[in-house]
Amino acid sequence: MAKETGRKIIARNKKARHDYLILDTYECGIVLTGTEVKSLRQGRASLADGFAQVDGGEVWLHHVHIPEYAQGTWTNHSARRKRKLLLHRAEIDRLIGKTQESGHTLVPLELYFRDGKAKVEIALAKGKREYDKRQTLREKQDRREAERVIAAVRRKQRA
Structure with missing residues:
Protein backbone atom coordinates (compact mmCIF):
# COMPACT_ATOMS: atom_id res chain seq x y z
CA MET A 1 0.00 0.00 0.00
CA ARG A 129 -16.47 41.89 21.51
CA GLU A 130 -19.70 42.31 19.55
CA TYR A 131 -18.63 45.61 17.99
CA ASP A 132 -15.32 44.04 16.90
CA LYS A 133 -17.25 41.32 15.06
CA ARG A 134 -19.39 43.94 13.29
CA GLN A 135 -16.28 45.93 12.36
CA THR A 136 -14.62 42.82 10.90
CA LEU A 137 -17.72 42.02 8.84
CA ARG A 138 -17.91 45.62 7.60
CA GLU A 139 -14.25 45.56 6.53
CA LYS A 140 -14.77 42.24 4.74
CA GLN A 141 -17.80 43.62 2.87
CA ASP A 142 -15.91 46.80 1.93
CA ARG A 143 -13.02 44.73 0.56
CA ARG A 144 -15.42 42.60 -1.53
CA GLU A 145 -17.16 45.68 -2.88
CA ALA A 146 -13.84 47.29 -3.86
CA GLU A 147 -12.79 44.09 -5.64
CA ARG A 148 -16.09 44.03 -7.55
CA VAL A 149 -15.62 47.64 -8.68
CA ILE A 150 -12.03 46.99 -9.77
CA ALA A 151 -13.10 43.88 -11.70
CA ALA A 152 -15.90 45.84 -13.43
CA VAL A 153 -13.45 48.61 -14.44
CA ARG A 154 -11.03 46.03 -15.85
CA ARG A 155 -13.80 44.36 -17.85
CA LYS A 156 -14.76 47.75 -19.34
CA GLN A 157 -11.17 48.50 -20.29
CA ARG A 158 -10.82 45.18 -22.15
CA ALA A 159 -14.03 45.68 -24.11
Missing part, protein backbone atom coordinates in the same frame (compact mmCIF):
# COMPACT_ATOMS: atom_id res chain seq x y z
CA ALA A 2 1.35 3.45 -0.94
CA LYS A 3 2.17 5.84 1.85
CA GLU A 4 -0.29 8.72 2.19
CA THR A 5 1.18 12.17 1.50
CA GLY A 6 -0.15 15.70 1.61
CA ARG A 7 -2.82 17.29 3.75
CA LYS A 8 -6.45 16.13 3.87
CA ILE A 9 -8.75 18.41 5.89
CA ILE A 10 -11.41 16.60 7.92
CA ALA A 11 -13.06 19.45 9.84
CA ARG A 12 -12.67 23.21 10.00
CA ASN A 13 -13.95 25.60 12.69
CA LYS A 14 -15.06 28.62 10.62
CA LYS A 15 -16.82 30.28 13.52
CA ALA A 16 -13.60 30.48 15.56
CA ARG A 17 -12.11 33.07 13.20
CA HIS A 18 -15.29 35.12 13.53
CA ASP A 19 -15.58 34.92 17.32
CA TYR A 20 -11.89 35.20 18.23
CA LEU A 21 -8.87 37.28 17.36
CA ILE A 22 -6.22 34.68 16.43
CA LEU A 23 -2.88 35.55 18.05
CA ASP A 24 -0.78 32.44 17.36
CA THR A 25 -1.30 28.95 15.89
CA TYR A 26 0.22 25.58 16.74
CA GLU A 27 0.14 22.26 14.91
CA CYS A 28 -0.34 19.38 17.36
CA GLY A 29 -0.45 15.65 17.16
CA ILE A 30 -3.48 14.07 18.77
CA VAL A 31 -3.74 10.81 20.73
CA LEU A 32 -6.57 8.73 19.25
CA THR A 33 -7.91 5.18 19.49
CA GLY A 34 -8.27 2.93 16.43
CA THR A 35 -11.99 3.50 15.94
CA GLU A 36 -11.51 7.28 16.16
CA VAL A 37 -8.96 7.17 13.34
CA LYS A 38 -11.30 5.06 11.20
CA SER A 39 -14.15 7.47 11.83
CA LEU A 40 -11.90 10.42 10.90
CA ARG A 41 -10.80 8.68 7.69
CA GLN A 42 -14.48 8.67 6.72
CA GLY A 43 -14.37 12.48 7.09
CA ARG A 44 -16.62 12.73 10.11
CA ALA A 45 -15.86 15.21 12.91
CA SER A 46 -17.03 18.50 14.37
CA LEU A 47 -14.94 21.19 16.06
CA ALA A 48 -17.88 23.51 16.77
CA ASP A 49 -17.87 23.39 20.58
CA GLY A 50 -14.25 22.38 21.03
CA PHE A 51 -11.58 24.03 23.13
CA ALA A 52 -8.16 23.09 24.47
CA GLN A 53 -6.94 23.41 28.04
CA VAL A 54 -3.58 23.08 29.76
CA ASP A 55 -3.90 20.73 32.73
CA GLY A 56 -1.00 19.35 34.75
CA GLY A 57 1.62 20.26 32.16
CA GLU A 58 -0.34 18.58 29.35
CA VAL A 59 -2.69 20.02 26.74
CA TRP A 60 -6.12 18.40 26.40
CA LEU A 61 -8.74 18.85 23.69
CA HIS A 62 -12.32 18.96 25.03
CA HIS A 63 -15.78 18.68 23.40
CA VAL A 64 -14.58 17.77 19.90
CA HIS A 65 -17.15 15.43 18.41
CA ILE A 66 -15.79 12.38 16.58
CA PRO A 67 -18.80 10.10 15.99
CA GLU A 68 -18.62 6.41 16.82
CA TYR A 69 -17.31 4.16 14.05
CA ALA A 70 -20.22 2.37 12.36
CA GLN A 71 -18.47 -1.02 12.17
CA GLY A 72 -17.02 -0.68 15.68
CA THR A 73 -17.77 -3.25 18.34
CA TRP A 74 -17.59 -2.99 22.13
CA THR A 75 -14.18 -1.32 21.63
CA ASN A 76 -15.84 1.78 20.17
CA HIS A 77 -14.90 5.16 21.65
CA SER A 78 -16.97 7.82 23.40
CA ALA A 79 -17.84 10.56 20.91
CA ARG A 80 -16.94 13.60 23.07
CA ARG A 81 -14.15 12.32 25.30
CA LYS A 82 -11.17 14.53 26.08
CA ARG A 83 -8.10 13.83 23.96
CA LYS A 84 -4.45 14.53 24.69
CA LEU A 85 -2.56 16.84 22.33
CA LEU A 86 1.11 16.30 21.56
CA LEU A 87 3.29 19.41 21.76
CA HIS A 88 6.91 20.15 22.60
CA ARG A 89 7.60 21.10 26.23
CA ALA A 90 8.69 24.63 25.24
CA GLU A 91 5.40 25.17 23.39
CA ILE A 92 3.39 23.91 26.37
CA ASP A 93 5.29 26.21 28.74
CA ARG A 94 4.61 29.16 26.43
CA LEU A 95 0.91 28.25 26.30
CA ILE A 96 0.70 27.99 30.09
CA GLY A 97 1.94 31.57 30.42
CA LYS A 98 -0.28 32.94 27.66
CA THR A 99 -3.53 31.22 28.68
CA GLN A 100 -3.25 32.57 32.23
CA GLU A 101 -3.59 36.09 30.81
CA SER A 102 -7.10 37.50 30.93
CA GLY A 103 -9.32 36.72 27.96
CA HIS A 104 -6.97 34.24 26.23
CA THR A 105 -8.06 30.73 25.29
CA LEU A 106 -7.08 27.82 23.05
CA VAL A 107 -9.48 26.95 20.23
CA PRO A 108 -9.14 24.26 17.54
CA LEU A 109 -9.16 25.65 13.99
CA GLU A 110 -8.69 22.55 11.82
CA LEU A 111 -8.52 18.78 12.13
CA TYR A 112 -6.66 17.05 9.30
CA PHE A 113 -4.40 14.23 8.21
CA ARG A 114 -0.86 15.23 7.29
CA ASP A 115 1.22 12.48 5.69
CA GLY A 116 -1.14 9.90 7.20
CA LYS A 117 -1.04 11.23 10.77
CA ALA A 118 -3.96 12.98 12.47
CA LYS A 119 -3.14 16.57 13.41
CA VAL A 120 -5.08 19.43 14.91
CA GLU A 121 -4.29 23.12 14.49
CA ILE A 122 -5.03 25.03 17.68
CA ALA A 123 -4.91 28.77 18.10
CA LEU A 124 -4.12 31.01 21.01
CA ALA A 125 -7.02 33.41 20.73
CA LYS A 126 -8.64 36.34 22.45
CA GLY A 127 -12.43 36.71 22.41
CA LYS A 128 -13.84 39.50 20.25
Whole structure:
Protein backbone atom coordinates (compact mmCIF):
# COMPACT_ATOMS: atom_id res chain seq x y z
CA MET A 1 0.00 0.00 0.00
CA ALA A 2 1.35 3.45 -0.94
CA LYS A 3 2.17 5.84 1.85
CA GLU A 4 -0.29 8.72 2.19
CA THR A 5 1.18 12.17 1.50
CA GLY A 6 -0.15 15.70 1.61
CA ARG A 7 -2.82 17.29 3.75
CA LYS A 8 -6.45 16.13 3.87
CA ILE A 9 -8.75 18.41 5.89
CA ILE A 10 -11.41 16.60 7.92
CA ALA A 11 -13.06 19.45 9.84
CA ARG A 12 -12.67 23.21 10.00
CA ASN A 13 -13.95 25.60 12.69
CA LYS A 14 -15.06 28.62 10.62
CA LYS A 15 -16.82 30.28 13.52
CA ALA A 16 -13.60 30.48 15.56
CA ARG A 17 -12.11 33.07 13.20
CA HIS A 18 -15.29 35.12 13.53
CA ASP A 19 -15.58 34.92 17.32
CA TYR A 20 -11.89 35.20 18.23
CA LEU A 21 -8.87 37.28 17.36
CA ILE A 22 -6.22 34.68 16.43
CA LEU A 23 -2.88 35.55 18.05
CA ASP A 24 -0.78 32.44 17.36
CA THR A 25 -1.30 28.95 15.89
CA TYR A 26 0.22 25.58 16.74
CA GLU A 27 0.14 22.26 14.91
CA CYS A 28 -0.34 19.38 17.36
CA GLY A 29 -0.45 15.65 17.16
CA ILE A 30 -3.48 14.07 18.77
CA VAL A 31 -3.74 10.81 20.73
CA LEU A 32 -6.57 8.73 19.25
CA THR A 33 -7.91 5.18 19.49
CA GLY A 34 -8.27 2.93 16.43
CA THR A 35 -11.99 3.50 15.94
CA GLU A 36 -11.51 7.28 16.16
CA VAL A 37 -8.96 7.17 13.34
CA LYS A 38 -11.30 5.06 11.20
CA SER A 39 -14.15 7.47 11.83
CA LEU A 40 -11.90 10.42 10.90
CA ARG A 41 -10.80 8.68 7.69
CA GLN A 42 -14.48 8.67 6.72
CA GLY A 43 -14.37 12.48 7.09
CA ARG A 44 -16.62 12.73 10.11
CA ALA A 45 -15.86 15.21 12.91
CA SER A 46 -17.03 18.50 14.37
CA LEU A 47 -14.94 21.19 16.06
CA ALA A 48 -17.88 23.51 16.77
CA ASP A 49 -17.87 23.39 20.58
CA GLY A 50 -14.25 22.38 21.03
CA PHE A 51 -11.58 24.03 23.13
CA ALA A 52 -8.16 23.09 24.47
CA GLN A 53 -6.94 23.41 28.04
CA VAL A 54 -3.58 23.08 29.76
CA ASP A 55 -3.90 20.73 32.73
CA GLY A 56 -1.00 19.35 34.75
CA GLY A 57 1.62 20.26 32.16
CA GLU A 58 -0.34 18.58 29.35
CA VAL A 59 -2.69 20.02 26.74
CA TRP A 60 -6.12 18.40 26.40
CA LEU A 61 -8.74 18.85 23.69
CA HIS A 62 -12.32 18.96 25.03
CA HIS A 63 -15.78 18.68 23.40
CA VAL A 64 -14.58 17.77 19.90
CA HIS A 65 -17.15 15.43 18.41
CA ILE A 66 -15.79 12.38 16.58
CA PRO A 67 -18.80 10.10 15.99
CA GLU A 68 -18.62 6.41 16.82
CA TYR A 69 -17.31 4.16 14.05
CA ALA A 70 -20.22 2.37 12.36
CA GLN A 71 -18.47 -1.02 12.17
CA GLY A 72 -17.02 -0.68 15.68
CA THR A 73 -17.77 -3.25 18.34
CA TRP A 74 -17.59 -2.99 22.13
CA THR A 75 -14.18 -1.32 21.63
CA ASN A 76 -15.84 1.78 20.17
CA HIS A 77 -14.90 5.16 21.65
CA SER A 78 -16.97 7.82 23.40
CA ALA A 79 -17.84 10.56 20.91
CA ARG A 80 -16.94 13.60 23.07
CA ARG A 81 -14.15 12.32 25.30
CA LYS A 82 -11.17 14.53 26.08
CA ARG A 83 -8.10 13.83 23.96
CA LYS A 84 -4.45 14.53 24.69
CA LEU A 85 -2.56 16.84 22.33
CA LEU A 86 1.11 16.30 21.56
CA LEU A 87 3.29 19.41 21.76
CA HIS A 88 6.91 20.15 22.60
CA ARG A 89 7.60 21.10 26.23
CA ALA A 90 8.69 24.63 25.24
CA GLU A 91 5.40 25.17 23.39
CA ILE A 92 3.39 23.91 26.37
CA ASP A 93 5.29 26.21 28.74
CA ARG A 94 4.61 29.16 26.43
CA LEU A 95 0.91 28.25 26.30
CA ILE A 96 0.70 27.99 30.09
CA GLY A 97 1.94 31.57 30.42
CA LYS A 98 -0.28 32.94 27.66
CA THR A 99 -3.53 31.22 28.68
CA GLN A 100 -3.25 32.57 32.23
CA GLU A 101 -3.59 36.09 30.81
CA SER A 102 -7.10 37.50 30.93
CA GLY A 103 -9.32 36.72 27.96
CA HIS A 104 -6.97 34.24 26.23
CA THR A 105 -8.06 30.73 25.29
CA LEU A 106 -7.08 27.82 23.05
CA VAL A 107 -9.48 26.95 20.23
CA PRO A 108 -9.14 24.26 17.54
CA LEU A 109 -9.16 25.65 13.99
CA GLU A 110 -8.69 22.55 11.82
CA LEU A 111 -8.52 18.78 12.13
CA TYR A 112 -6.66 17.05 9.30
CA PHE A 113 -4.40 14.23 8.21
CA ARG A 114 -0.86 15.23 7.29
CA ASP A 115 1.22 12.48 5.69
CA GLY A 116 -1.14 9.90 7.20
CA LYS A 117 -1.04 11.23 10.77
CA ALA A 118 -3.96 12.98 12.47
CA LYS A 119 -3.14 16.57 13.41
CA VAL A 120 -5.08 19.43 14.91
CA GLU A 121 -4.29 23.12 14.49
CA ILE A 122 -5.03 25.03 17.68
CA ALA A 123 -4.91 28.77 18.10
CA LEU A 124 -4.12 31.01 21.01
CA ALA A 125 -7.02 33.41 20.73
CA LYS A 126 -8.64 36.34 22.45
CA GLY A 127 -12.43 36.71 22.41
CA LYS A 128 -13.84 39.50 20.25
CA ARG A 129 -16.47 41.89 21.51
CA GLU A 130 -19.70 42.31 19.55
CA TYR A 131 -18.63 45.61 17.99
CA ASP A 132 -15.32 44.04 16.90
CA LYS A 133 -17.25 41.32 15.06
CA ARG A 134 -19.39 43.94 13.29
CA GLN A 135 -16.28 45.93 12.36
CA THR A 136 -14.62 42.82 10.90
CA LEU A 137 -17.72 42.02 8.84
CA ARG A 138 -17.91 45.62 7.60
CA GLU A 139 -14.25 45.56 6.53
CA LYS A 140 -14.77 42.24 4.74
CA GLN A 141 -17.80 43.62 2.87
CA ASP A 142 -15.91 46.80 1.93
CA ARG A 143 -13.02 44.73 0.56
CA ARG A 144 -15.42 42.60 -1.53
CA GLU A 145 -17.16 45.68 -2.88
CA ALA A 146 -13.84 47.29 -3.86
CA GLU A 147 -12.79 44.09 -5.64
CA ARG A 148 -16.09 44.03 -7.55
CA VAL A 149 -15.62 47.64 -8.68
CA ILE A 150 -12.03 46.99 -9.77
CA ALA A 151 -13.10 43.88 -11.70
CA ALA A 152 -15.90 45.84 -13.43
CA VAL A 153 -13.45 48.61 -14.44
CA ARG A 154 -11.03 46.03 -15.85
CA ARG A 155 -13.80 44.36 -17.85
CA LYS A 156 -14.76 47.75 -19.34
CA GLN A 157 -11.17 48.50 -20.29
CA ARG A 158 -10.82 45.18 -22.15
CA ALA A 159 -14.03 45.68 -24.11
